Amino acid sequence: MKVVVDMNKCQDHGQCVFASPDVFSMDDEGRLLYVSDPDESLRDEVEEAADVCPLQAIRIEA
Amino acid sequence: MPAAPSPVPVTGRVVVAGASMGGLRAAEQLRAAGWTGAITVVGDEPHMPYNRPPLSKEVLAGKASFDSLAFTPKAAAADVEWRLGSPVAAARLAERTLDLADGSTLAFDGLVVATGMRPRRLGCPGPTEGRHTVRTLADAQALRDALTRPGVRVVVIGAGFIGCEVAATAVGLGVREVTVVDPLPLPMVGPLGEAPARALLRRHEERGVRFALGTGVAGFEGVGGAEGGEDRVTGVVLSDGRVLPADVVVESVGSVANTEWLDGNRLDLTDGALTDEQLRVGGLPYVVAVGDVARFPNARYDGVPRRVEHWSIPTDTAKHAAKVLTAQLAGFEVCLPAFAPLPTFWSDQHDFRLQSFGAPALGKGDVRVLDGDPDGDRDGDVLFGYHRGGHLVGVVALGGQAAAMGAAKYRAQLLKQPALTA
Structure with missing residues (x-):
């Protein structure tokens, strides 16, 4: 699975971190970090993360 | 030996009344829940569903175009029929028929009420x-x-x-x-x-x-x-x-619920469409409501039905309501726990953000400062805790990213809190 976050849109709300903590996290300054090629078994939670992103900045490309 | 009946009928149609975020999420979640029949979404605006929070901020400021607001529907919802610019005018729920403003009628097996609000x-x-x-x-x-x-x-x-x-x-x-x-x-x-x-x-x-x-x-x-x-x-x-x-x-x-089209069906439409704890409307197994038009009891709190106008609610309600509707259209009893979302909201104003988790409005009588000094230096981050019966029911952060992260630390605690009783 390939995940892309539009960092021009991202405003560090962190909702994706709650939905998919295996893929998304925040650094100490509260800036988003993420795994761009997570395991297929995480698809449901990554879709959830994309749904709850207030800026709709997360795309699942494959 | 006869083949086992398919658990979900492959024929039939679910109509989603309302083509904003709640309508889109309902269509997507119906597919995720296994509904294989037709889905038609009817809406009054000419646009495909778009994200509304930027309207009062980035769009007003000239920093966001429509293209940047449009939701990208999930691939599983690619076969959904969109009938835009033709709002529902009336519903005859007993006959499972809708009248559209353009004069046409639309029959349904299942109905999702997602018509939202309009400004008062x-x-x-x-x-x-x-x-x-x-x-x-x-x-x-x-x-x-x-x-x-x-x-x-x-x-x-x-x-x-x-x-x-x-x-x-x-x-x-x-x-x-x-x-x-x-x-x-x-x-x-x-x-x-x-x-x-x-x-x-x-x-x-x-x-x-x-x-x-x-x-x-x-x-x-x-x-x-x-x-x-x-x-x-x-x-x-x-x-x-x-x-x-x-x-x-x-x-x-404030806003007014768009429910006039449901008049005459013996529903409680006092302030939005009243639902039960499974988001069903009027006790009918084939009608559910999603988004801010749904007045639902939250099993996490006191059981009082309320409409919730937070951005998170269309997604939360759609996920639950789609499972309920799909199961019932297939003839199953619903055996899901009662709907009990943890509300969350934010509001960006000037250079600061309000970030909330839980239900602060239920704990307004006992607000405590958890961090920072609300009367101190200009622009200091502040975190407020809202309590009811001595229990934390909500947090609100006011300030920058550090404040919002401080609020997020309480989310797990709010999720674990036992349900409030009325």
Whole structure:
């Protein structure tokens, strides 16, 4: 699975971190970090993360 | 041996009434729940579903185009039929039939009520030109055009989420006179309670927003319309007698549920469509409601049905309601736990953010400062905790990213809290 976050849109709300903590996290300054090629078994939670992103900045490309 | 019946009928149609975020999420979640029949989404706006929070902020500020707001529907929902620009006019639920405004009828097996809200308008008579609301893309574009004319004076009526965000955006655009009017003594005091609302007021005033609080609006002044009437607004008459000069008026005085189309079906439509704990409407197994039009009991709290206008609610309700509807259309009993979302909201104003988890409005009577000093130095981050019966029921952070992260640390605790009883 390939995940892309539009960092021009991202405003560090962190909702994706709650939905998919295996893929998304925040650094100490509260800036988003993420795994761009997570395991297929995480698809449901990554879709959830994309749904709850207030800026709709997360795309699942494959 | 006869083949086992398919658990879900492959024929049949679910109609989703409402083509905004709740309607889109409902369609996607029906597919995720296993509904293989047809899905038709009917909506009044001509646009595909788009994200509304930027309307009072980035769109007004000229920083976001429509393309950047449009949701990208999930691939599984690619075969959904969209009937846009033709709102539902009436429903005959017993016959499972809808009448659309364009004169056509639409039969359904299952129905999702997702028609949302529209802005409440002030009843006072007077000029209409120059008076704005912010709910749709067209509203936001019209208001942006008005705000970017040189030298305009702006009066925002209503100091809630939309009013505070619009006032902040207007100041950011360089509008010199922005005044917010509200009959309550503090901005956003309804959702936030007194101490946080006081801190919010001070931040707005420091950034140039003026307030006329504790007073309502008695009427409008205006000048010369095409017919010689008072068509264009020039001022807002307050109930304390003052007149605020205004070229642009924004009415942000709450919203009204779009449920008229459901009249005549013996439903409780007092304030939105009343649902049970599984988001079913009117005790019917084939009708559910999603989004801010749904007045649902939250099993996490006191069981009192409420509408919730937070951005997170369309997604939360759609996920649950789609499972319920799909199961029932297939002839199964619903064996899901009662719907019990953890609410969350945010509001970006000026250079700060309000970030909430839980239900602060239920704990307004016992607000404690968990971190920071609300009366201290300008711009310090503050975290408020809201309690009911001694238990934490919500948190609100006011400030920058560190404050929001502080609030997020309480989310797990709020999720684990035992349910409140009424």
